[in-house]
Amino acid sequence: MFLPAQAGFATGTPTESGDYLVKFNGAAEKGLVQAFGVEEEDILHEYELLSVKHLNLTDQQAQGLERHPHVDMVEENAEVQALGQTVPWGVPHVQGTAAQEQGHTGDNVKVAILDTGVDNTHEDLANNVKGGHSVFDDAANSDPYYDANGHGTHVAGTVGAVNNDLGVIGVAYEADLYAVKVLNNDGSGTLAGIAEGIEWSIENDMDIINMSLGGSQGSSILEEFSDLAFDEGLLVVAAAGNSGNRGGNNDTVGYPAKYDSVIAVAAVDENNNRATFSSTGPAVEIAAPGVNVLSTLPGDDYASYNGTSMASPHVAGVAAQVWQAKPELSNAELRALLNETAKGLGPSHQYGHGLVQSLDAIEN
Incomplete structure (x- = not known):
């Protein structure tokens, strides 16, 4: 839509001129214009439906x-x-918009984005990024708010881009976002770094952890940290992985999504078809949009990405909405509610319990 800047008269000498819209209330428009010395070339446009002229005065x-x-x-x-x-x-696909209309915006729910960092100066994120931590100590990666990769900023926008008439809107647009940089600017990290990010999230009283990351190799230590986060009351959400194939019958879910304490999120498109890249297997717990997802990028930019990395933050955002609406729930109860109210889509090894649904969970 178009919004005018604030109107007002400029100050200056009488010889300075500018463009004006003048609305008349009588029949003597032409005579008035001439009386004030307005030349023919200064009549820029005469409107037909209202008694308005565009004049250079x-x-x-x-x-x-x-x-x-x-x-x-x-x-x-x-x-x-x-x-x-x-x-x-x-956002509307997971009933995020419907939940927002009922006042469920994730307000005061803390979501840790374990990723490549989050641009905290972005026009759509600045108001919601409340803190952060980097597991790196080198100059290029020690700032959790410097995201040269862009992945973490994209994920953060899906969870909680601000409702501000700019760019995009996140699922939980009033959630508190925390940039926990566990992946470097090249998009890679280690199991130790992820464990450190989980530990930071526990120690800093996060409510939800989103991990749009993973690998094919697990770690008992990482599993213990994931379990500890869940035992401490955090909801842990992670991307199932992008190692799926068209048949979708192999066990390809990565770590940490594969751990029992973590919600493994698969990706679907706008028609609720599993994205062919979406990993499959018995660990898949729930599904969310992960194809052509528009979100934030560093430098006040935006782009559409594909991946279970894009699906996971939809679930984290929905969880923030539901937890705001039902703060009495434990993390285990919230997790069960999200699964119970998901929209069934197909085989559980591909879709889990189905498409996550915010308002259905809130009203259940």
């Missing part, structure tokens, strides 16, 4: 016309810019 002419009893208003022709906010398809 000096400050003195504008002020005189404004005071005349047959002139309703004189306004500067201020510049406008196109503004608007896109609702990515995944």
